[in-house]
Amino acid sequence: MKSLRKQGIIIFIAFALVLSACGGDAAEEEVVVEETTPEVVETLDSPAVTTAQTVKTGVGVTEEPCPAAYAALGTQVPTGADPEKGCIYLGLLNDYTGPFAAAGPALEGAQRAFWIWVNSTGGVGDYSVAIVDGYDTQYNPAKMIEGFALQKDDVAAFAMTLGSVQTQFILDAMNESDTIAAPMSWWSGWSYKSADNGLAIEFGSSYCAQGMNILDWGVENLPVPIQKIGLIAYVNPGYADDYFAGVKAAAQANGIEVAWEYVPPVTEFDVAAAVGLMATQPVDAVYMATDPNRTAQVSGGAAQLGVVPLTFMAAPAFNEAFVADGAPTQALFTSGAFYTAAWIDPYEADTPGHAAMRATWEGVLGQTSASSYVVAGWSSQYHLKGVLDAAVKGGDLTKAGIRRAAANVDVSSDGMMPVRTLGVSKAETSTSITAPDASVGSGTRLVKANYSGPTAQSHDWSQPCS
Numbered sequence: 001m002k003s004l005r006k007q008g009i010i011i012f013i014a015f016a017l018v019l020s021a022c023g024g025d026a027a028e029e030e031v032v033v034e035e036t037t038p039e040v041v042e043t044l045d046s047p048a049v050t051t052a053q054t055v056k057t058g059v060g061v062t063e064e065p066c067p068a069a070y071a072a073l074g075t076q077v078p079t080g081a082d083p084e085k086g087c088i089y090l091g092l093l094n095d096y097t098g099p100f101a102a103a104g105p106a107l108e109g110a111q112r113a114f115w116i117w118v119n120s121t122g123g124v125g126d127y128s129v130a131i132v133d134g135y136d137t138q139y140n141p142a143k144m145i146e147g148f149a150l151q152k153d154d155v156a157a158f159a160m161t162l163g164s165v166q167t168q169f170i171l172d173a174m175n176e177s178d179t180i181a182a183p184m185s186w187w188s189g190w191s192y193k194s195a196d197n198g199l200a201i202e203f204g205s206s207y208c209a210q211g212m213n214i215l216d217w218g219v220e221n222l223p224v225p226i227q228k229i230g231l232i233a234y235v236n237p238g239y240a241d242d243y244f245a246g247v248k249a250a251a252q253a254n255g256i257e258v259a260w261e262y263v264p265p266v267t268e269f270d271v272a273a274a275v276g277l278m279a280t281q282p283v284d285a286v287y288m289a290t291d292p293n294r295t296a297q298v299s300g301g302a303a304q305l306g307v308v309p310l311t312f313m314a315a316p317a318f319n320e321a322f323v324a325d326g327a328p329t330q331a332l333f334t335s336g337a338f339y340t341a342a343w344i345d346p347y348e349a350d351t352p353g354h355a356a357m358r359a360t361w362e363g364v365l366g367q368t369s370a371s372s373y374v375v376a377g378w379s380s381q382y383h384l385k386g387v388l389d390a391a392v393k394g395g396d397l398t399k400a401g402i403r404r405a406a407a408n409v410d411v412s413s414d415g416m417m418p419v420r421t422l423g424v425s426k427a428e429t430s431t432s433i434t435a436p437d438a439s440v441g442s443g444t445r446l447v448k449a450n451y452s453g454p455t456a457q458s459h460d461w462s463q464p465c466s
Contacts (some may be wrong), residue, residue, distance in 0.1 A: 110377030164238025211246025280316025320443025
């Protein structure tokens with residue numbers, strides 16, 4: 001594979017390496033024993049568990065080093081690649097101009113930061129890892145297909161495919177090319193081979209679990225009785241329907257009435273209509289699975305009419321800008337009526353993974369944002385790294401080999417998320433519950449970590465929620 005961009009001045013960030021040497025007396029006699037190693041038969045469901053002496057490579061993997069930097073965050077972001085190692089290239093399908101454009105830079109920047117950290121602390125076997133220039137899908141399925149087609153023959157896997165339905169649109173092409181990806185999406189289907197053919201490297205709490213857990217948590221912990229609720233979103237398969245499947249399951253378990261739902265096609269979403277429902281058919285709580293712009297518009301519009309119910313937001317519906325100094329929405333969102341179901345603990349959390357993220361994001365890249373999208377971007381790469389490590393261990397960094405490695409592997413994240421086994425068709429049931437807070441950089445305060453309520457604990461997780 002040819003270099004994906006001209007290399008500039010190599011920026012190599014060297015972290016201190018601690019070497020330990022072991023010594024002892026030399027043996028007087030050396031005995032050579034021949035061992036016969038049984039052949040390991042690999043299938044997509046049982047990757048090799050032995051450490052290979054050589055590694056087979058394919059598309060998106062070169063013996064030449066990675067480029068020194070890529071353009072991101074308005075500058076040249078270093079890859080931290082070791083110039084003495086080969087390179088594993090990852091694709092990137094982001095949203096720069098669509099409804100989640102505000103989140104795109106933080107997501108991508110944090111992903112690039114993650115691989116700087118990995119590359120500077122040993123890399124993946126004899127390779128560093130680099131994310132290629134991102135492609136703007138505009139959060140549009142057709143553009144997602146176009147971007148995947150343009151990048152798939154130059155990368156070993158995808159660091160990000162943004163959106164649930166958008167990623168679903170490229171699943172057939174992913175399957176045909178043996179290309180795995182880390183979706184920036186928490187559709188419950190990513191945990192099931194029946195839905196994703198084992199191609200999605202999922203992470204964090206699914207929207208469905210978020211819906212169950214935030215309703216159960218509210219019932220258990222808030223002094224205001226929740227007896228009647230409303231749902232606000234726009235048609236967004238794999239997001240709103242998954243979140244509301246969880247909300248409805250918990251509502252049924254708790255004897256709570258779903259009084260109304262406002263879920264029109266995105267092109268027909270009318271802020272005034274949503275506000276009108278809240279004003280004319282009041283409920284104890286509203287559950288929102290929108291984008292941040294619509295969250296602020298609907299909640300702000302209702303508040304102007306004196307309507308401020310408890311509001312429980314799916315993770316993508318919140319943005320720390322709501323509570324920024326000078327923001328007209330700050331007082332509303334910090335009033336105590338708003339809570340978010342988060343895929344992972346916020347930026348300030350005390351885990352080794354969060355600490356490594358902050359050190360790299362702030363100390364190496366000089367960034368100041370503590371957005372939840374920074375946390376999402378960084379944490380999304382942990383499981384992908386686990387798969388690449390397993391592929392190297394199995395001696396096969398071809399796309400088929402990487403896919404085999406993803407079929408049954410334990411992945412961890414330095415405490416950011418529970419240890420998970422990929423490929424076993426089992427969903428993560430815990431959720432982080434947070435509340436908007438203007439006093440912290442992330443704009444959100446952790447209320448409860450790894451909460452798994454009674455609905456999620458008793459739910460039949462044998463298949464996706466939506």
